[in-house]
Amino acid sequence: MNGLRYRFAEQRGMLLALAIFVLMFALYVANHPAGFTPNVVQTAANKGVLLALVAVAQTFVVLTAGIDLSVGMIFILANCLASYLLVGTPIGVALGVGGVLLTGLACGALNGLLVIYGRLQPIVITIATGAVFFGIALWIRPYPGSAAGFSSDLADALTGKVFGIIPASLLFLVVLVLVVWVPFRRSVIGRAVYAVGSSEPAAYMSGVPVMRAKFTAYMLSGLFAAMGGLFMTFFTYSGEASLANGNTYTLSSIAAVVLGGVSLFGGRGSAIGAIFGALAFRAIGDLLFVFDFDPLWQPLFQGVVLLLAVSLGAARLFQVRNRLDLFS
Amino acid sequence: MTTDKLNTNPAPRPNWTSRIDLPVATAFGCIILLLLIGSLYSPNFLSPEYLLQQLKVGAFLGVIATGMMLVILLGQIDLSVPWAVTLGAMMASAATAYGPMGEVLAIPFGVLCGVLMGLVNGIGVAYLRIPSMIVTLAVNAVAQGLMVAYTGGFAPVDSASPAMRYLAAGTILGIPNAVIVWAITGILAVFLLGRTTFGRAIYGIGNKEAAAYLSGVPTQRVVMIAFALCGGLAAFGGVLLVGYAGKAAQSMGDAYLLPAIAAVVLGGTSILGGRGNYLGTIAGVILITLLQSILSVMQIAEFGRQIIYGGVIIVMLLLYGREKSGR
Numbered sequence: 001m002n003g004l005r006y007r008f009a010e011q012r013g014m015l016l017a018l019a020i021f022v023l024m025f026a027l028y029v030a031n032h033p034a035g036f037t038p039n040v041v042q043t044a045a046n047k048g049v050l051l052a053l054v055a056v057a058q059t060f061v062v063l064t065a066g067i068d069l070s071v072g073m074i075f076i077l078a079n080c081l082a083s084y085l086l087v088g089t090p091i092g093v094a095l096g097v098g099g100v101l102l103t104g105l106a107c108g109a110l111n112g113l114l115v116i117y118g119r120l121q122p123i124v125i126t127i128a129t130g131a132v133f134f135g136i137a138l139w140i141r142p143y144p145g146s147a148a149g150f151s152s153d154l155a156d157a158l159t160g161k162v163f164g165i166i167p168a169s170l171l172f173l174v175v176l177v178l179v180v181w182v183p184f185r186r187s188v189i190g191r192a193v194y195a196v197g198s199s200e201p202a203a204y205m206s207g208v209p210v211m212r213a214k215f216t217a218y219m220l221s222g223l224f225a226a227m228g229g230l231f232m233t234f235f236t237y238s239g240e241a242s243l244a245n246g247n248t249y250t251l252s253s254i255a256a257v258v259l260g261g262v263s264l265f266g267g268r269g270s271a272i273g274a275i276f277g278a279l280a281f282r283a284i285g286d287l288l289f290v291f292d293f294d295p296l297w298q299p300l301f302q303g304v305v306l307l308l309a310v311s312l313g314a315a316r317l318f319q320v321r322n323r324l325d326l327f328s
Numbered sequence: 329m330t331t332d333k334l335n336t337n338p339a340p341r342p343n344w345t346s347r348i349d350l351p352v353a354t355a356f357g358c359i360i361l362l363l364l365i366g367s368l369y370s371p372n373f374l375s376p377e378y379l380l381q382q383l384k385v386g387a388f389l390g391v392i393a394t395g396m397m398l399v400i401l402l403g404q405i406d407l408s409v410p411w412a413v414t415l416g417a418m419m420a421s422a423a424t425a426y427g428p429m430g431e432v433l434a435i436p437f438g439v440l441c442g443v444l445m446g447l448v449n450g451i452g453v454a455y456l457r458i459p460s461m462i463v464t465l466a467v468n469a470v471a472q473g474l475m476v477a478y479t480g481g482f483a484p485v486d487s488a489s490p491a492m493r494y495l496a497a498g499t500i501l502g503i504p505n506a507v508i509v510w511a512i513t514g515i516l517a518v519f520l521l522g523r524t525t526f527g528r529a530i531y532g533i534g535n536k537e538a539a540a541y542l543s544g545v546p547t548q549r550v551v552m553i554a555f556a557l558c559g560g561l562a563a564f565g566g567v568l569l570v571g572y573a574g575k576a577a578q579s580m581g582d583a584y585l586l587p588a589i590a591a592v593v594l595g596g597t598s599i600l601g602g603r604g605n606y607l608g609t610i611a612g613v614i615l616i617t618l619l620q621s622i623l624s625v626m627q628i629a630e631f632g633r634q635i636i637y638g639g640v641i642i643v644m645l646l647l648y649g650r651e652k653s654g655r
Contacts, residue, residue: 299472
């Protein structure tokens, strides 16, 4: 396989998600009563970035062949915490943002420690830690709301528009990808994450820092989930400890990751693919609004699209030459 | 030939200590511990009425966890349980509205809907080879969509049939019927897992599907049927719940996904598949039910319940859910 074809095969999932997103978004703006205006794009971007951040969080863990069912709860916890901490002067707000991000890192670190040193299966342990995170969120924010001196300057800046055209949230996401994802992908630890996801024993035998790779992945996952929660606060100016919301974000993040071509078996895919997966998933969800369908049909429509999208994964059956390959 | 040789040299009969499963023993130990802690708080915790009441509440989770266990033994997972439960509940109560014939067929109809849903899961996992976590997630979303569209997003007006109420809330000789239903389900599950080729095939597939296939097991069919059974049992749990509560409600199944997985795993069944027995799942179900009950009796606020609930599961998993060190 020559270089170009190999690179194409690596990016196929991402390109598919990009194509779905472009198609769905084109349909969306073409039928939107307001048309392709900065405001429509801004709203869509803000909603999309929210899910995209959580999907990136999920990506880090899925790349190591794990799964994080607590991302939605870290998201909720960060949302509730931010509704208290983003108060007062710009310095106070900056400290608050730092506090929220540190909390996310701590949550991710707890997951990582339990998976690595506890030798527990991530799917089970993150359910349990998710319950704990949600409990803490409910503790600090029993009723939806925000602190008295809530400062909305940063929130407005990051959910507004730059130069009156470009959505700031989208710009923020691009900067995050350039500052965090690209260096990560090229670093030793990033390669180690991919190696661990492909085959942990092989990675270990090759001297890859397995534990450090996994730990970093879970920490980054917590960090990005917290950033998602922060954005939720920017968006709504308040915090809410909603179990349903947390579960929805967890499940949507898995859907977005799969749509974006990240393999749940680990070692394949990228955060950029997951971002397009998240944007595509959101665009599909919004599509029904512009077509004047009964909103009651939205969950069914979204479900069917999701089912069709994941069924595309069955295409790999055509490549199977030996029946035994099915079971690998 | 070789079998004769093996038979002449029988393995020594294992003594009784080695036959006790460590996780199951630990789980039962934790149950006793919980009861003791509870009885320090209030002597009622050791009364037969309270214990029967707990078994009755646990029966719904027990039926649902039975199906989940079949799937987890395969090394798969079923995330569509929430809406399979709700689907069973809503369809059974909807059938009740169609006259006497509907009332008779309500329970089978509800369960059948769950089986069909599980069948879709099973086809996706077994034949299309899509990871179970994704298929069941998508099927869950579709079932939710169907039910939301059907009910208009409100709680349905139909209520449970007398038969459903009798199954879930009646008693025979002082024993709640729900407990009897769970016991029958459990006996059938033990028989299925231990005494039939289907059951042995489930363990085989959970250990290594390729090996099971090469040994002549129709692995794809077994996986599909196991998922169908899981869907049917979840829907049956929903039917019982609606009999208990009187009416179905949106998202009534949400509270059962994580406890079902937790109960199976706390009972010593490996989430990777192939290992575990039903006694452990019973222990897990009782453990989860008792834990929830004690936390609510102690009037701990919801946030505290969540934190303690998660914390206890983490600690118990650390006690005996750990994998062997791989190196």
